[in-house]
Amino acid sequence: MAVPKKKTSKSKRDKRKATWKRKAALQAQKALSLGKAVLSGRSSFVYPTEEEEEEES
Known part of the structure; x- marks a missing residue:
């Protein structure tokens, strides 16, 4: 026969949520930082630019 599960305490629930x-x-925060770096042009992140895309076409 099925037995109901024990209720999770509020502290456990809050800890998981936190x-x-x-x-x-x-x-x-990491995504925002990367976005700012890419827009300012001082990133070491490599991504295709519009110029490179036009040359390939």
Whole structure:
């Protein structure tokens, strides 16, 4: 016969949620930093430019 699961405590739930939000905030910060670097032209990130795309066509 099926038995109901035990309820997760609020502290466990909040801890998991905080970890998830911290990871998301860190990723957002990295993405914003990379975007700013690409726009300012001082990044070491390699990506195709419009000029290169036109030459290939």
